[in-house]
Structures are given as structure tokens and as C-alpha cells.
Amino acid sequence: MIALLMAGYSAIAQYQPAGDRIKTRWAQEVNPENVLPEYPRPLMTRPEWKNLNGWWNYAITSKEAKMPTAYDGRILVPFCIESSLSGVQKEVGEDHALWYQEDFTVPKSWKDKRVLLHFGAVDWMADVWVNGVKVGSHTGGYVPFSFDITPALSGKTNSLVVRVWDPTDGSYIPHGKQVRKPGGIFYTSVTGIWQTVWLEPVPERYIQSLVTVPDLERGTVRVTPKFSDPRHDDLVEVVVTREGAQVASGKALGGGDVEIDMPEGFLCWTPDHPFLYDMKVTVTSKGKTVDAVESYFAMRCFGTKRDDSGIVRLTLNGRPVFQFGPLDQGWWPDGLYTAPTDAALAFDVEKTKELGFNMIRKHVKVEPARWYYHCDRLGMIVWQDMPSGGRGPGWQTTQYFDGPESLRSMESEECYKKEWKEIIESLASQPCIGVWVPFNESWGQFKTPEIVEMTKKLDPTRLVNPASGGNFYACGDILDLHHYPEPKMVLYDPTRATVLGEYGGIGRKVEGHTWVKDQGWGYVEFDSEEQVTDTYVEYANKLFQMAFQGFSAAVYTQTTDCETELNGLMTYDRAVVKMNERRLLEINRKISHAFAE
Numbered sequence: 001m002i003a004l005l006m007a008g009y010s011a012i013a014q015y016q017p018a019g020d021r022i023k024t025r026w027a028q029e030v031n032p033e034n035v036l037p038e039y040p041r042p043l044m045t046r047p048e049w050k051n052l053n054g055w056w057n058y059a060i061t062s063k064e065a066k067m068p069t070a071y072d073g074r075i076l077v078p079f080c081i082e083s084s085l086s087g088v089q090k091e092v093g094e095d096h097a098l099w100y101q102e103d104f105t106v107p108k109s110w111k112d113k114r115v116l117l118h119f120g121a122v123d124w125m126a127d128v129w130v131n132g133v134k135v136g137s138h139t140g141g142y143v144p145f146s147f148d149i150t151p152a153l154s155g156k157t158n159s160l161v162v163r164v165w166d167p168t169d170g171s172y173i174p175h176g177k178q179v180r181k182p183g184g185i186f187y188t189s190v191t192g193i194w195q196t197v198w199l200e201p202v203p204e205r206y207i208q209s210l211v212t213v214p215d216l217e218r219g220t221v222r223v224t225p226k227f228s229d230p231r232h233d234d235l236v237e238v239v240v241t242r243e244g245a246q247v248a249s250g251k252a253l254g255g256g257d258v259e260i261d262m263p264e265g266f267l268c269w270t271p272d273h274p275f276l277y278d279m280k281v282t283v284t285s286k287g288k289t290v291d292a293v294e295s296y297f298a299m300r301c302f303g304t305k306r307d308d309s310g311i312v313r314l315t316l317n318g319r320p321v322f323q324f325g326p327l328d329q330g331w332w333p334d335g336l337y338t339a340p341t342d343a344a345l346a347f348d349v350e351k352t353k354e355l356g357f358n359m360i361r362k363h364v365k366v367e368p369a370r371w372y373y374h375c376d377r378l379g380m381i382v383w384q385d386m387p388s389g390g391r392g393p394g395w396q397t398t399q400y401f402d403g404p405e406s407l408r409s410m411e412s413e414e415c416y417k418k419e420w421k422e423i424i425e426s427l428a429s430q431p432c433i434g435v436w437v438p439f440n441e442s443w444g445q446f447k448t449p450e451i452v453e454m455t456k457k458l459d460p461t462r463l464v465n466p467a468s469g470g471n472f473y474a475c476g477d478i479l480d481l482h483h484y485p486e487p488k489m490v491l492y493d494p495t496r497a498t499v500l501g502e503y504g505g506i507g508r509k510v511e512g513h514t515w516v517k518d519q520g521w522g523y524v525e526f527d528s529e530e531q532v533t534d535t536y537v538e539y540a541n542k543l544f545q546m547a548f549q550g551f552s553a554a555v556y557t558q559t560t561d562c563e564t565e566l567n568g569l570m571t572y573d574r575a576v577v578k579m580n581e582r583r584l585l586e587i588n589r590k591i592s593h594a595f596a597e
Contacts, residue, residue, distance in 0.1 A: 018089035022333050022573045026340035038342045040120055040196040042373040043429055044210055045294045050199040053077050056102040063097050080190040083336040092191040094167035101161050113201035118146040120195025120368055124166040124173050131158055142366035143422045166191040172412035174419050176364035176387035187563045190337045195368050203291050205229040212297040212429040223258045230255035234285050241278045268317045269298035269431050271358040274379030298431035302463055304497050312497045314552045320595040323381055323553035325359030330367055331562045333572045346374045353378050356588030361555045364388045364440050366423055375432035383435040386420050390444035398490045401471035406446035424458045439467040449475040468501035485523040487543045492550050499553040505567040508532045508578045513571035520566035533579040540587045547594045
């Protein structure tokens with residue numbers, strides 16, 4: 001045991017992140033021999049898997065080059081090549097391709113199983129070979145994908161090669177705040193593998209995914225398994241447990257929906273009481289188990305209704321809740337898109353909760369599955385943005401839009417639709433997600449009523465915020481205003497919920513904790529904790545009054561500083577909370593419980 005511990009410490013000691021930028025305290029905990037070891041898919045678990053994170057070979061070539069025969073060096077997967085934690089910190093660009101290579105073995109105990117190769121996310125276009133056999137391709141930088149590599153496996157050691165091309169903002173692809181020339185509100189590019197790569201053994205016929213939909217009015221939950229090869233005599237059984245004891249169950253034939261009656265007095269999920277039920281899904285055929293997975297779900301529903309004053313409010317489980325939280329970019333000074341450790345990933349959610357917020361707007365980025373798991377278990381409502389990209393029309397902030405509908409090509413529009421559909425489907429069963437946000441402001445905005453309708457068809461159980469900050473159309477469930485720095489209501493919609501999707505941006509520079517020394521900005525700037533806190537509380541008290549005048553939710557900019565933006569509640573390295581935490585908690589709880597009965 002001592003020898004193993006010493007080997008682990010040695011690996012950490014020998015590993016050196018690249019560059020001299022600030023880092024989080026978790027960077028020193030990154031162990032190349034055991035990178036992000038947590039199970040990467042909490043919503044559908046199996047007992048066996050193998051993590052492929054760690055040191056891989058890499059090479060940067062021209063975009064047209066063939067598979068390299070020699071590599072430039074080693075890169076720590078799954079940190080993108082531009083990040084410090086990758087050990088490389090190099091740019092790639094749209095004229096080049098990034099290649100990865102790694103050897104792996106398959107456990108002998110998997111001999112009679114099919115083997116799936118999973119990627120949490122690769123930005124943006126990935127081609128994958130195993131032992132020289134191309135096993136598949138994927139486009140889209142924000143969703144998981146997998147390939148059945150069983151036919152390509154050969155012998156004891158297998159070679160995995162991945163080619164990545166990513167034009168970032170050199171194309172119409174969804175890229176969020178990544179740009180080739182970072183500055184202002186835009187940040188460093190992220191190219192390549194940025195989430196966990198892993199192997200999973202599955203039976204010949206297996207469960208590919210689960211969709212879980214609770215119905216509070218009927219007291220039921222519907223579970224829909226997607227099966228690799230469904231047959232009419234397959235029996236699907238779902239067993240629901242609470243703290244290990246069975247409380248409900250249901251069965252269906254042929255891989256169809258399983259509808260389960262929940263017991264009277266079932267527990268609902270809320271930010272104050274985020275109760276999760278466990279469940280096991282088993283498929284049997286002719287009395288024999290074909291496959292089984294474990295999962296969880298929550299009994300909750302998001303909606304809108306008018307209050308006694310006639311104002312349309314956001315509701316959770318039928319009750320008005322003022323949803324209040326920070327704009328969360330999900331960026332890290334050391335890992336860029338990727339948190340150094342799972343503890344770091346959870347920290348932002350935990351701290352947001354500790355500061356009295358009940359909601360997070362995940363801003364033009366999609367997180368690894370474990371981030372949503374942390375929101376599920378901790379009780380944090382999530383507004384999920386679509387990562388922006390492509391040309392958008394002019395931005396009108398104080399009136400409904402009356403300009404040209406779209407500046408995007410048909411190819412660009414189809415790229416958006418494909419990725420948005422995959423994002424919604426990949427996150428459909430996360431209890432925490434309450435609102436889909438197809439567009440931020442006018443960034444890449446097009447055919448908004450059509451996209452809202454598409455989003456509603458893909459997921460009729462959640463609210464749709466058509467465009468946070470405009471351009472505004474009379475569709476969806478929400479009218480979302482942006483106003484900096486103080487809260488202000490420049491429009492009001494009597495038929496939908498009116499919210500303040502961004503405000504604040506109070507800046508404070510903390511020496512020794514900035515991305516670029518002596519550089520940075522905020523929408524307003526102060527020098528001390530007291531000044532920043534006083535201004536925050538001043539704005540928050542205005543917001544509290546506006547809640548009763550018509551606002552039903554608000555988003556403060558932002559969780560942390562990001563590169564040269566210094567308007568975070570915390571510094572970019574998460575080392576300093578820049579305001580008085582006690583006063584923040586007090587005013588935030590007052591706002592988030594404004595409509596408490």
C-alpha cells in the first residue's frame with residue numbers, strides 16, 4: 001500500500017502543467033496516472049468500465065495531412081491542447097489538424113462482451129481509428145458519442161488514433177465564447193478531447209440510453225429505454241427505490257415505455273429539498289437477463305402560471321419560485337473547458353448554493369454529465385444555453401424584433417439544429433434542467449419561432465426562453481431582458497414570464513489572482529470588498545422590489561472572473577470570494593425566497 005501511494009505522489013510530482021498563468025488549487029491534485037477517475041455517466045451506470053484518460057501521444061499537422069507516423073510529444077487527456085493542464089498549451093487553428101494516439105488493452109473478463117468506446121466530448125470534428133480500422137466520425141463539440149469497436153479489436157494491445165479539426169470562430173459551428181483572438185468577453189480556443197474517454201463492456205444486445213419523464217399530476221414516472229436490438233418478447237422492468245427499499249415498479253414488453261405509479265406522498269425535488277429516487281432497469285428475454293443498468297430521477301415539474309396580481313410567474317411543482325442565480329461560464333484558468341478534478345467541478349455548484357442562489361444559467365457551454373449530476377443532487381435549477389455560433393442579425397434590446405430573419409446559410413442552420421437536438425436529447429433526463437435557451441442575445445439567432453417550436457417538440461416538459469436578452473419574438477415561455485449594471489425593466493410581457501437574464505457585472509481586481517497582470521475590466525469597478533458588496537446589495541434590493549412589479553427570475557453576471565473579465569463573485573482561480581459572503585447569502589436568500597408561501 002505504501003509503495004502504491006508513493007508511486008502516485010511521484011507521478012504528481014513529475015507532472016508539470018504548461019505556462020505560468022494562474023491556476024486553481026485543484027491543479028496540484030491532478031495525477032496523470034489517475035485523471036478524472038469518477039464514473040462519467042451518473043444517469044446510466046454499469047459496474048464495469050475502463051478509463052482511458054492519461055498521457056497520449058499528439059501531433060499537429062496540416063489539415064490535409066495523412067495519419068502521422070511520428071508524434072510531437074505527450075498530452076494529458078482529457079485537457080484540451082490549449083490548456084495548461086494538458087502539459088502542452090499550444091494553438092492549433094482551422095488550417096491544422098490535431099492527432100492523438102494511445103495504446104490500450106481490454107480486460108480478459110470482457111472476452112464475451114461487446115466493447116464500446118465512449119467520448120464525453122471532442123471539439124469539434126473527430127475521426128476515430130482502432131488498429132487502423134476507422135470505427136466512426138462525429139461532429140459537434142458538446143455531446144457524448146460512442147462507437148462499438150468490437151470488430152476492430154485485435155490481440156492484447158490495441159492502438160487508438162483520433163483526428164480532430166476545429167475551426168472555432170473561423171466557421172459557423174457552435175463554439176460559445178471560444179475565439180482565435182481572445183479578449184473582452186471572449187476567451188481562448190478549445191480544441192480536441194476535453195471530456196473523459198472510456199471503454200465499456202456491454203452484452204450482445206444492450207440498453208443504449210434512458211429517457212425519464214415524471215408526471216406530478218398523475219403521480220407517475222415514464223421510463224423509455226432505447227435498446228440496441230429490441231424484440232417483441234423483451235420484458236423491461238423498472239424498480240424504484242428510496243434509500244434502498246423498493247417503493248414502486250413497472251413492466252412493459254418489446255422495449256416500450258414503462259409507466260410507474262408512484263406511491264402516495266411521493267417526495268418532490270426542490271432546491272431546498274433535492275430528493276432523488278434510485279431505479280434499476282432490467283431487460284429479460286425468455287426468463288434470462290439480457291441487460292441491466294442503474295439510474296435515478298426526481299419527481300418535479302417546471303411551468304408558469306399567473307399570480308393574484310395577474311403576473312405570469314415561473315413555477316416549480318406548481319408553486320411560484322423566483323429563480324435567481326449567476327451566469328456560469330464554466331471556464332477554468334488551468335483546464336479552460338475542463339475542471340481539474342471532480343471536486344473542482346462540484347465546487348462551483350456548491351459555492352453557488354452556499355451563497356443562497358437556487359439557479360444557474362449555464363452560459364453558451366454544455367458541461368460534462370457529472371456537473372448536472374452535482375446540480376441534481378445539490379438542488380440547483382439550470383437554465384441551459386445552446387453554445388452560440390454563426391452570423392446573427394442586429395440586436396434590438398428595447399422592442400420586439402423587426403429586422404431580417406436570418407443571415408445564416410442553410411448548411412449553418414442545419415448544423416445548429418443537429419447540435420441543439422443532440423444536446424437536448426443528451427440532457428433530457430437531468431432533473432435540474434428547467435429552461436432551454438436556444439439563443440443568447442442575437443448571437444447567431446435565426447428563425448426564432450421555428451427553433452422554439454423545434455425545442456418544444458423535442459422536450460415539451462420544460463420551459464423555453466427563446467433568446468436571452470433578445471432579439472424578442474412573441475413565442476416561447478419567457479421574455480428575457482439584459483441590462484448592465486443595475487437591474488432595469490425596459491419591456492414587460494403580460495402573457496409570458498418576464499425575467500432579467502443578465503445584469504450586474506460588478507468588477508474588482510484582486511492582485512495575484514488575475515489572468516493578465518494589471519489587466520481586466522468590469523461593467524463597474526471598485527477596489528474593496530466593502531464597495532463591491534455594497535453595490536451588489538444595492539442592486540439586489542432594487543431587484544427584490546422589481547420581483548413584485550413583474551420580474552420572475554434574474555441572472556447575475558457572474559460566478560467567476562473569466563480571463564480578462566473581472567466581474568466574478570470569485571476570482572478566476574476560485575481562491576477569493578470578492579464580496580462579503582454573509583451579506584450575499586442574506587440578500588440572495590431573500591430574493592430566491594421572495595414568493596415563498
